[in-house]
Amino acid sequence: MSIRRLPEQLVNRIAAGEVVERPASALKELIENAIDAGAARIVVRLAGGGIDWIEVIDDGCGMAPADMALALERHATSKLPDEAIEQVTTLGFRGEALPSIASVSRLTLESRVHGADGWRRVVDNGGLESEGPAALPPGTRVRVERLFERVPARRKFLRTPRAEYAACLDVVKRLAMARADIAFNVEHDGRRVLSVASGETRPERVAALTDKALADNSVAVDLEREGVVLGGVASLPTFNRGVADHQYLFVNGRPVKDRLLTGAVRGAYAELLARDRHAVVALFLDLPVEAVDVNVHPAKTEVRFREPALVRGMIVSGLRRALDTGGFRSVQRPTEAAMAMWTNDINSSPSGERLGWGSADNAPEGSGVPNPSFQPHLHDRHCTFFAPPPQARAEPASAPPPKGGDFPLGVARGQIAKTYIVAEAEDGLVIVDQHAAHERLVLERMRAGLAGQGVASQALLLPEVVELDEPACDRLESRLSELAELGLDLERFGSKAMLVRAVPAPLGQSDVTGLVADLADELSAYDETLSLKERIDHVAATMACHGSVRAGRILSITEMNALLREMEVTPHSGQCNHGRPTWVKLAKGDMERLFGRR
Ligand SMILES: Nc1ncnc2c1ncn2[C@@H]1O[C@H](COP(=O)(O)OP(=O)(O)O)[C@@H](O)[C@H]1O
Ligand SMILES: [Mg+2]
Numbered sequence: 359m360s361i362r363r364l365p366e367q368l369v370n371r372i373a374a375g376e377v378v379e380r381p382a383s384a385l386k387e388l389i390e391n392a393i394d395a396g397a398a399r400i401v402v403r404l405a406g407g408g409i410d411w412i413e414v415i416d417d418g419c420g421m422a423p424a425d426m427a428l429a430l431e432r433h434a435t436s437k438l439p440d441e442a443i444e445q446v447t448t449l450g451f452r453g454e455a456l457p458s459i460a461s462v463s464r465l466t467l468e469s470r471v472h473g474a475d476g477w478r479r480v481v482d483n484g485g486l487e488s489e490g491p492a493a494l495p496p497g498t499r500v501r502v503e504r505l506f507e508r509v510p511a512r513r514k515f516l517r518t519p520r521a522e523y524a525a526c527l528d529v530v531k532r533l534a535m536a537r538a539d540i541a542f543n544v545e546h547d548g549r550r551v552l553s554v555a556s557g558e559t560r561p562e563r564v565a566a567l568t569d570k571a572l573a574d575n576s577v578a579v580d581l582e583r584e585g586v587v588l589g590g591v592a593s594l595p596t597f598n599r600g601v602a603d604h605q606y607l608f609v610n611g612r613p614v615k616d617r618l619l620t621g622a623v624r625g626a627y628a629e630l631l632a633r634d635r636h637a638v639v640a641l642f643l644d645l646p647v648e649a650v651d652v653n654v655h656p657a658k659t660e661v662r663f664r665e666p667a668l669v670r671g672m673i674v675s676g677l678r679r680a681l682d683t684g685g686f687r688s689v690q691r692p693t694e695a696a697m698a699m700w701t702n703d704i705n706s707s708p709s710g711e712r713l714g715w716g717s718a719d720n721a722p723e724g725s726g727v728p729n730p731s732f733q734p735h736l737h738d739r740h741c742t743f744f745a746p747p748p749q750a751r752a753e754p755a756s757a758p759p760p761k762g763g764d765f766p767l768g769v770a771r772g773q774i775a776k777t778y779i780v781a782e783a784e785d786g787l788v789i790v791d792q793h794a795a796h797e798r799l800v801l802e803r804m805r806a807g808l809a810g811q812g813v814a815s816q817a818l819l820l821p822e823v824v825e826l827d828e829p830a831c832d833r834l835e836s837r838l839s840e841l842a843e844l845g846l847d848l849e850r851f852g853s854k855a856m857l858v859r860a861v862p863a864p865l866g867q868s869d870v871t872g873l874v875a876d877l878a879d880e881l882s883a884y885d886e887t888l889s890l891k892e893r894i895d896h897v898a899a900t901m902a903c904h905g906s907v908r909a910g911r912i913l914s915i916t917e918m919n920a921l922l923r924e925m926e927v928t929p930h931s932g933q934c935n936h937g938r939p940t941w942v943k944l945a946k947g948d949m950e951r952l953f954g955r956r
Pocket of ligand 1: 387391392417418419420421429430434435436437449450451452453454455456457497498686
């Protein structure tokens with residue numbers, strides 16, 4: 359086989375395979391060019407998710423007609439200072455984007471520099487179609503029509519216009535967050551979908567693009583070390599989300615998706631968040647250009663640090679410090695020795711002894727033997743928490759101590775910090791985390807419902823309107839029937855809201871808004887080809903979390919006992935949905951040891 363040079367057009371198409379994966383990646387390149395051109399205002403118009411139409415208009419420096427021809431040639435760039443790629447401070451530097459996009463679409467480039475006339479160049483799938491004068495204000499306007507129309511192999515891999523639109527919006531958001539000094543306007547199919555003014559502060563811009571509530575639920579990050587500056591905002595641990603999509607990271611003004619950085623964020627929140635919950639952060643890392651290599655990824659979304667450990671350490675300590683000064687104190691961990699005295703194994707106490715709660719003399723027969731009746735009774739699983747407990751005794755605290763062995767988790771005596779149920783068991787003191795435990799029970803009820811005829815739903819007295827962004831509503835809308843099987847009755851309500859008519863019955867009174875927002879996140883986190891059934895544990899767990907008794911709710915003794923009894927007959931009730939224990943026990947022998955009685 360003889361070797362030959364590939365024709366330019368083919369080379370461009372090959373490059374397009376790397377640079378232009380989907381409409382959002384073309385859009386990203388065009389907006390980056392507008393930013394590099396010094397634009398103060400950028401307008402984006404999309405149609406059909408960007409597949410049919412992408413237009414980016416800027417008021418930047420513009421190009422003279424000769425430069426426009428060059429710009430559409432491969433490896434032509436105005437941005438590399440003295441051929442030193444290490445010194446690049448612009449978002450672009452490879453000179454590949456425009457020719458690549460033009461090789462797989464119909465691209466119209468119009469531009470005008472101050473004090474000169476405008477010019478237009480139209481390239482259709484790599485070939486020059488026409489050129490001539492154009493009337494436009496100073497700046498540049500690029501239009502990309504019918505992306506991949508002549509490249510069916512690539513077009514096939516595009517998702518629905520809705521999904522492509524969501525990806526486009528994400529691209530704009532990230533770039534708009536990086537540059538609070540630039541105004542951005544986005545239209546999709548003729549409707550205004552995003553608008554941010556110039557001159558916002560960084561926190562204002564971040565809140566405007568993520569969640570307005572973030573402003574009140576975040577702390578400022580600000581740390582400088584060895585010429586590296588870290589700034590941004592970080593949510594309080596309690597303001598968390600079900601997916602990590604709401605973490606925005608920027609290196610020298612460039613949005614990146616870097617595993618080192620996301621790992622560092624996770625590390626910083628490690629003890630503050632459950633493993634499946636994620637903080638909302640926007641972090642801006644600025645470091646000397648020679649300390650980072652931006653030329654490692656075709657779409658420039660990854661970077662390589664010269665000193666990764668320094669960067670990682672800065673993010674962890676920057677975030678931790680910010681969270682500390684933000685008036686938030688993390689939980690004090692008890693010492694390991696103290697912890698070891700507590701057990702959550704129903705059948706053992708560390709001391710290996712079980713004594714009656716009263717005096718050893720009146721300990722009932724067989725009190726040290728594991729209770730054989732403490733096995734999951736499947737037929738009992740549907741007893742509801744707030745129904746009167748079937749066998750509760752000891753309603754008044756002065757009631758005689760219950761006979762040992764009746765209730766492995768004991769009889770409720772009271773509540774501590776409105777969060778923990780304290781119960782007296784025959785062989786020790788039991789403490790139950792009411793939220794963690796109830797969350798687990800709700801999940802198991804949902805699972806049981808699904809295994810049967812589907813989860814029953816409970817209509818809301820007044821349907822609730824939940825406002826979300828458009829892609830989130832789209833995701834929910836595409837899953838309506840599956841969500842209905844889970845007992846959640848939703849309806850689209852305009853472009854940016856959902857109407858909730860009924861919630862899964864096992865959830866009881868729940869935080870409907872939080873539930874629906876989290877589900878929308880949850881849905882974006884997985885492949886569209888998977889059915890909800892295949893992801894049921896996650897979705898049901900998300901629901902269970904919202905349907906559970908909160909920490910901080912005062913419970914009656916009756917309610918507490920009902921919870922304990924349901925736990926005793928529910929499988930897996932010893933651990934919550936995040937893998938933490940739902941209850942612990944201090945055996946009587948150990949308690950005596952703690953007090954030096956033995
Ligand atoms: N919106 C714009 N305004 C001014 N000049 C532009 C614009 N878009 C592209 N250019 C010019 O075209 C050149 C090629 O653009 P591109 O193919 O994206 O490569 P790169 O951005 O890597 O240089 C740029 O270097 C720049 O000089
Ligand atoms: Mg570029």
